Amino acid sequence: MTAPHKILVIGAGNPDRGDDGIGAMVARRLAQLLPADIAVLTRSGDMLSLIDDWAAFDAVFSVDAAATIGAPGRVHRIDLTAGALPREIALTSSHAFGLAEAIELAQALRLALPRIIVYAVEGHCFDAGAAMTPEVAAAAGVVADRIIAEIATLRQEAGEVAMHA
């Protein structure tokens, strides 16, 4: 297997809607910690434009909030290479095309997809203007550390440069 080397990290969600800001929070943290050749984006709402962006990458890490199924702050890792997003993990999006829909559309159009790994953090409150739930905010560091470790592994497998972090 050829190891991925062009990597994109997406922090998805609306930072002004409580726990929906976890994706942006992790992206901000990773932008400071990851090497400059790893692209870090934040996206609020429309994800359709990502369909084209994906084509330029070998691996995409996406961090998003998920509707709670029992434990705010609990982190789920879903490797979409291994299958679709599980139905019980509903990524929250107030707009028409979130990450899950963008992936499904790309599949319907038979577009090439990179390896996509989703980190979904269960949220509790998505009200406009609400503060982030402490348990969710506390997960930011955990998710960032796990993504840094995964990227380091991917790059070591490819014999690439050492991580800065």
Added chain:
Amino acid sequence: MATKTIRVDYLARVEGEGALDLEVSDGRVTSAQLRIFEPPRFFEAFLRGRSYLETPDIVARICGICPIAYQMSAVHAIENAFGASVGGQLRALRRLIYCGEWIESHALHVVMLHAPDFLGYPDGIRMARDHGDAVRNGLALKKAGNELIRVLGGREIHPVNVKPGGFHRVPHPRELLPVAEALKRASELARDLIRWVATFPFPDFTADYEFVALRHPDEYPFNEGRLVSSRGIDIDIADYDSEFEERHVAHSTALHSVVKRRGAYLVGPLARYALNFDRLPAAIQALAREAGLAPVCRNPFQSIIVRALEIVYACEEALRLIAGYEPPDAASVPLTPRTSTGFGCTEAPRGICWHRYDFEADGAIRTARIVPPTSQNQPSIEADLAAVATAVLDQPDEAIRDRCEQSIRNYDPCISCSAHFLKLSVHRT
């Protein structure tokens, strides 16, 4: 007497959260209320006390789909208040960035949000499996519009390069060359889009709307013009309050706008087209006729054709502006704040977006008023729903619900702008 309730817990393919209640009595729709329960967002209050310089970046946050509309109405209002005029290439660049917003917003709505209604698909993803080329072309159109906004605005969502008096930075002509190439391709794709949507089955429905739009002496309107209607209104934008008023209604967190003397009115593509057909280039008029459109279209379901037509227009207008572009000497004109009131009104993809600001001597905002297109269209949406539902009351609840949702999407409503989930309840007695 039987009572029946149809409920749609989430209306997909609109921007925002709302609900619809239909009251049916003796085989007649007696009430249709579009309830917008998205929490008030208080942007007008946020703006109080903030500098005029911050305004474009604050109002851009009202909407991720049409931020340019809010930025443009705001900067025009600011310049109006401070007695400044922005002309020449800066004016052309504003028109150019607005073309980008029309292209991306219309392409998303026409292909991904509205077309599935006509072809019997639950969403754009399912439609993509059978109409892959149409969806790919729609995405390419959207990308071309987004790229125009990115080059001129700094980024495609919530752009940061617009400022009162002009721009923070203007592009070098070579930055626009690849955009122009993409727009040439986009214009061809948009022509194909018109031909495709013109073949859709349209419900036999028309309404006697009072159309309201901007009208400019020479141009199909984006940024400037007088406020005119199909029933004789012809006023300066500063006189909006003389003809229109906003009303609180119990079932919506968005204000309803009406013509004081008559009631509901319609803004958006159908209104712009009807009131400005003669301002379209002959080639675009010919495209409209080929698609079966008369100079005035009163069938709201055919708004999908008008949007596709406006995409072609925006592509061609953008190409014209790029061909004539010469970088201006300065990226903006200087402004001197003063105690004043200013008005701005521009044509968002969904219709006129009207702003009024009162400024302190140092340019701080004392009061702000923003009237977005969707809140203006709410009474017309409700009137359409009552009429459309009445025509299909003998059909199964599922069919009534589908037709109502399609009817709402005729307006490409941006509920988030006006005050997001839409629940549909039909109460029969």
